[in-house]
Amino acid sequence: MFRELLFNLCLLISVHYLLRFTFRSWPVSTRGWSHVARLAAFSAAALTLMFFPAHLAPGIQVDLRAVPIAFVTLQFGPVAGLMVALPLLIYRVWLGGIGVYAAIPSLLSVILITSLVRRVVPPMGPLFWKHWPSIILMFLLNGVPVLFLPDGVRLFVQIYPLLLLLSVAGALAGWGILSERFHVLRLTSQWQSAALTDPLTGLGNRRQFDQDLTAMGSGDALLLVDIDHFKRVNDTFGHQAGDEVLQEVARLLEREGRGRDRAYRYGGEEFALILRNVQVGSLIRVAERLRSGVAALPLASIRGSVTVSxxxxxxxxxMPEQLIERADQALYAAKRSGRNQACIWGPWLAQDHQPATETLPPSTTTT
Incomplete structure (x- = not known):
């Protein structure tokens, strides 16, 4: 029996190594078909362990199926744990034997206890093994229902200590493999985020903008936003005040975005926004709302306000280059009109680079 359970432990560690590849990004998604497929993979892994059990007595078999179920419950909650356990319960009932009366309550007890301690044990943390007392608690009742079977005391003494020991050892080893995977995915996500984020404003940087620009489609629009006379702000109030202006404008642009809209720091004092599903007639109204919102920002460090074009x-x-070129033409037209203006590209700009009155709001005071 010990040899069979030791083989089951090795199999458990092996399937956890394979299960690590079901986690491909951070944070881990809990929606969609990818999540369903992951849960199915954990269920299949637990079923595989049931195919190679240790036979304790006729109709009574022992394996480490509870370990993957406990992980799913710990990670995704009791509903996910029950979903993954359901095929196992059906299979165990189909196998029959007197052991089914101990197998079902044992597995359900693991789900119940794990649900209670899941806030204490973070499996995604690299140091989750420090919570080993809670891991022991998860499997504490696993196998206890054997006591209620015929000759239950003898069977319990024979199998319970070994089952508890190997379950905890399997959890520490298997979950350690998954924990390392999470650690790598987390670091990769942080590095990617740092590479694509402007450190001052927290917006996407030029590299992120270039990537998203290629994904624009029908109904989308591009806005370039330039702070008027920004050099004057730096020269008059200092670069710290200039940084505050950039941060406040960035916050407003991000705050005014809808759903899939995204703001970027395009470079220096210039920002960009990619707007999704914007009607042609609505783009100028969006631009005007942003323009007036920036003008109303309270900026204590410069004792006044700034405006944008x-x-x-x-x-x-x-092509992306054409989009940027046309947005630039509209931006320069707004600046030539006196700044603190919004201009939407039209064919007239390609001809003489002069703004048309129907695409511009009424003139306002410049900074």
Whole structure:
């Protein structure tokens, strides 16, 4: 029996090594078909362990199936744990034998206790093994229902200590493999985020903007936003005040975004926004709302306010370079009109680079 359970332990560690590849990104998604497939993989892993059990007595078999179930419960909650356990319970009932009366309550007890301690044991943390007392608690009742079977005391003494020991050892080893996977995914996500994020404003940087620009499609629009006379702010109030202005403008742009809209620090004092599903007639109203919102920002460090000029363009099966060029033309037209203006690209800009009155709001005071 010891040899069979030792083989089951080795199999448990092996399937956890394979299960690590079901986690491919951070944070771990708990929605969609990928999550369903992951839960199915854990259920299949637990079933595999049931195919190689240690036979304690006729109709009574022992294995480490509870370890993957405990992990799913710990990670995704009791509902996910029950979903993964359901095929195991059905299979165990189909196998029959007197042991089914101990197997079902044992597995359910693992789900119940794990649900109670899941806030204490973080399996995603690299130091989760420090919570080994809670891990022991998860499997404490696993196998106890054997006591209620015929000759239960003898069977309990024969199997319970070994089952508890190997379950905890399997959890520490198997979950350690998954924990390392989470650690790598977390670090990779942090590095990718740092590489694609502007450190001052927290917005996407130029690299992120270039990536997202290629994914624009029908109904999307691009806005370029430039802070008027920003050099004057730096020269008059200092670079710290200039940084505050950049941060406050960035917060407003991010706050005003809807759902899939995204703001970027395009470079220096210039920002960009990719707007999703914007009607052609609504783009100028969006730009005007942003312009007036920036003008109303309370900026204590410069004892006043700043304004921005905006240039926008609607996506029309254009190459990224063409989108940026047209948005730039609209932005420069807004600046030539006196700044603190919003201008949306039109064919007239490609001809003479002069703004058309129907695409511009009423003139306002510049900074």
């Amino acid at each position: 905006l240039g926008g363009v609607q996506w029309a099966a254009l």
